[in-house]
Amino acid sequence: MSxxxxxxxxxxxxxxxxxxxxxxxxxxxxxxxxxxxxxxxQAGRSLGVVGESGSGKSTLARLxxxxxxxxxxxxxxxGEDLHTLEAAALRRARAxxxxxxxxxxxxxxxxxxxxxTVAEPLALLRQASPAEQRERAAEVLxxxxxxxxxxxxxxxxxxxxxxxxxAIARALITGPKLIVADEPVSALDVSVQAQVLNLxxxxxxxxxxxxxxxxxxxxVVDLVCDEVIVLWQGRIVEQGHPDRLFSAPEHPYTRRxxxxxxxxxxxxx
Amino acid sequence: xxxxxxLRVTLQTARGPADxxxxxxxxxxxxxxxxxxxxxxxGKSITALALMGLLPDGARASGSIRFDGQELLTLDxxxxxxxxxxxxxMVFQEPMTALNPLHTIARQVAExxxxxKGLSAGAARAEALRLLDRVQLPNAAQRLDxxxxxxxxxxxxxxVIASALACGPDLLVADEPTTALDVTIQRxxxxxxxxxxxDSGMALLLISHDLGVMAQTVERLLVMYGGTVVESGPTGAxxxxxxHPYTRGLFAARPRLGLQRGTRLPTIPGLVPELADLPAxxxxxxxxxxxxxxxxxxxPPPARVGPGHEARCIRLGLDPAEAPASLPPGGxxxxxxxxxxxxxxx
Numbered sequence: 001m002s003x004x005x006x007x008x009x010x011x012x013x014x015x016x017x018x019x020x021x022x023x024x025x026x027x028x029x030x031x032x033x034x035x036x037x038x039x040x041x042q043a044g045r046s047l048g049v050v051g052e053s054g055s056g057k058s059t060l061a062r063l064x065x066x067x068x069x070x071x072x073x074x075x076x077x078x079g080e081d082l083h084t085l086e087a088a089a090l091r092r093a094r095a096x097x098x099x100x101x102x103x104x105x106x107x108x109x110x111x112x113x114x115x116x117t118v119a120e121p122l123a124l125l126r127q128a129s130p131a132e133q134r135e136r137a138a139e140v141l142x143x144x145x146x147x148x149x150x151x152x153x154x155x156x157x158x159x160x161x162x163x164x165x166x167a168i169a170r171a172l173i174t175g176p177k178l179i180v181a182d183e184p185v186s187a188l189d190v191s192v193q194a195q196v197l198n199l200x201x202x203x204x205x206x207x208x209x210x211x212x213x214x215x216x217x218x219x220v221v222d223l224v225c226d227e228v229i230v231l232w233q234g235r236i237v238e239q240g241h242p243d244r245l246f247s248a249p250e251h252p253y254t255r256r257x258x259x260x261x262x263x264x265x266x267x268x269x
Numbered sequence: 270x271x272x273x274x275x276l277r278v279t280l281q282t283a284r285g286p287a288d289x290x291x292x293x294x295x296x297x298x299x300x301x302x303x304x305x306x307x308x309x310x311x312g313k314s315i316t317a318l319a320l321m322g323l324l325p326d327g328a329r330a331s332g333s334i335r336f337d338g339q340e341l342l343t344l345d346x347x348x349x350x351x352x353x354x355x356x357x358x359m360v361f362q363e364p365m366t367a368l369n370p371l372h373t374i375a376r377q378v379a380e381x382x383x384x385x386k387g388l389s390a391g392a393a394r395a396e397a398l399r400l401l402d403r404v405q406l407p408n409a410a411q412r413l414d415x416x417x418x419x420x421x422x423x424x425x426x427x428x429v430i431a432s433a434l435a436c437g438p439d440l441l442v443a444d445e446p447t448t449a450l451d452v453t454i455q456r457x458x459x460x461x462x463x464x465x466x467x468d469s470g471m472a473l474l475l476i477s478h479d480l481g482v483m484a485q486t487v488e489r490l491l492v493m494y495g496g497t498v499v500e501s502g503p504t505g506a507x508x509x510x511x512x513h514p515y516t517r518g519l520f521a522a523r524p525r526l527g528l529q530r531g532t533r534l535p536t537i538p539g540l541v542p543e544l545a546d547l548p549a550x551x552x553x554x555x556x557x558x559x560x561x562x563x564x565x566x567x568x569p570p571p572a573r574v575g576p577g578h579e580a581r582c583i584r585l586g587l588d589p590a591e592a593p594a595s596l597p598p599g600g601x602x603x604x605x606x607x608x609x610x611x612x613x614x615x
Contacts, residue, residue, distance in 0.1 A: 052451035052452070052453065052454075053422065053451055159540050159541070160309070161540070162540075189308035189309055189478065189541065190308060190478060190480075190519055190522050190523050191308060191518060191519065191522045191536060191537040191541070192308075192540075192541075193522070193524075194522035194523075194524070194534035194535070194536040194537075195536045197524065197534060198533045198534055198536065201531060201533065202533075216451060216452065217524070218452075218526060219523075219524040219525050219526045219528070220524050222524070222526050222527065222528060222530075223524045223528050223530065223532060223534070224530070224531075225530070226530060242530065243530075246526055246527070247527070256453055257452060257453065258526075259456075260452040260453040260455065260456040261452055261481065261526065262455075262456075262459075262479065262481025262482050262484060262485045263481065263484060263485070264480060264481055264484055264508070264523075264525065265484060265508070266483075266484045266485075266504040266505040266508050
């Protein structure tokens with residue numbers, strides 16, 4: 001994999017957070033959320049990030065989305081170092097970066113119509129007229145299997161799976177190259193989860209979007225990702241093709257994760 | 270010990286009364302482990318709330334819930350309070366919201382002991398320590414005076430379980446006890462519950478949407494859909510036979526390790542119907558690939574498919590793969606068209 005052709009490359013990324021001071025005269029303790037992560041992701045492919053709470057998955061997502069500054073290291077997205085960009089350039093770069101969150105109930109504003117919510121990323125770029133925004137919103141709603149008429153409805157009129165489709169439509173509207181999906185199906189029912197996973201894969205086939213797919217569910221990652229990194233205490237402990245990684249895990253932590261996945265075979269007693 | 274007969278619950282919703290449970294029956298003896306599985310809105314949590322007399326305001330329940338011969342549905346609130354946390358323990362999904370952030374964990378584990386058993390503060394505290402050791406909270410003695418925020422998610426759930434077990438309940442109702450936890454911690458909590466059932470002879474009613482969790486933990490399984498038990502039987506038999514089309518759809522839709530990258534999962538067409546929109550006949554009819562007119566006319570009676578194994582379906586024994594795959598049943602009236610379901614089961 002040549003690094004120059006990568007859509008996203010992360011070099012030696014470190015992020016530490018300062019905790020509240022425990023003593024008046026002691027230095028504030030720090031927690032190292034990410035300890036020198038490096039990886040790269042080719043356009044049109046999917047990279048899975050697995051690990052448990054506290055492993056640094058969501059910190060990584062926030063840094064890739066340029067919502068926070070890394071302590072050290074850098075993130076190159078589409079040829080630009082995200083964290084050295086000026087505000088205006090960053091806003092332009094952000095059109096290529098979108099995010100889908102876990103909770104389809106919390107990530108949509110209940111007081112705005114679906115059309116307003118979906119068109120918002122485009123409105124923020126200040127390049128499209130309101131008419132163009134409506135047109136694009138109708139297009140992306142169609143792409144995720146909703147009706148153009150749904151644009152005038154409010155989030156509460158939709159089920160969880162449909163709301164996650166709305167969130168995906170919002171992520172698609174700027175024509176992003178990379179979508180960071182942080183546990184996009186964890187809050188959904190099994191039958192709805194399958195629909196959303198299929199949709200995400202269809203969209204990748206159709207428009208070639210790249211996913212950074214964060215999940216604690218190994219089976220989901222196995223299904224949608226070309227490559228997987230296993231995070232543990234802010235470090236990549238194992239990396240590889242999901243077939244290899246999940247059939248012959250090398251790191252003890254990966255083995256422990258796999259062993260904890262409930263088997264679908266009832267235990268006989 | 271627990272005998273639930275034709276339990277029906279009607280909830281008051283913004284759209285008028287809705288039947289959340291439509292005749293649920295099951296029984297449990299001491300030491301039994303029973304699982305309720307289904308998707309949101311299927312009635313599994315309402316069943317648990319009804320058992321504990323915690324139904325929301327305006328809900329009407331009929332049928333019968335007998336616990337050791339005593340009818341719970343007609344019991345008054347003080348008598349129910351005497352049962353809850355005493356003979357029936359409860360564990361909920363969110364350990365953070367189940368615990369009071371302002372009380373130490375010793376106090377919360379000891380509370381039912383003080384309340385129901387009349388233990389002195391000192392004796393209750395000593396017992397709380399024993400319970401926290403029992404649920405394998407690391408360094409329990411040093412943690413007695415810790416507050417919930419000082420513990421991790423898995424540790425908090427252990428505290429909740431310790432508190433539910435304090436009075437040595439005959440029945441533990443656990444509603445999605447591991448859903449908020451990481452897989453390795455989920456494994457530990459499930460192992461713990463299993464051990465407690467084995468050692469204390471307590472019965473466990475486990476509610477979950479996760480087939481894998483069920484496979485590991487319970488001997489019998491009730492699959493719920495639209496307020497009805499659509500399939501019930503020994504866990505092994507249900508997993509092997511997958512008699513009801515909904516059970517089969519649920520299994521097929523779950524991603525499994527080892528699927529080829531890019532595989533599309535078989536989905537169940539349509540959406541889980543809202544309670545107020547449930548059809549008169551089989552609740553699954555609108556999403557079922559095997560549906561015929563008779564399915565919509567009357568709720569199917571339970572049909573025997575094996576020893577202790579029943580399914581409410583009049584199309585048993587038919588393979589959905591042989592159904593006309595390109596023709597999903599009549600679209601869903603309430604929601605926009607879902608594109609994925611066009612690929613049908615099989």
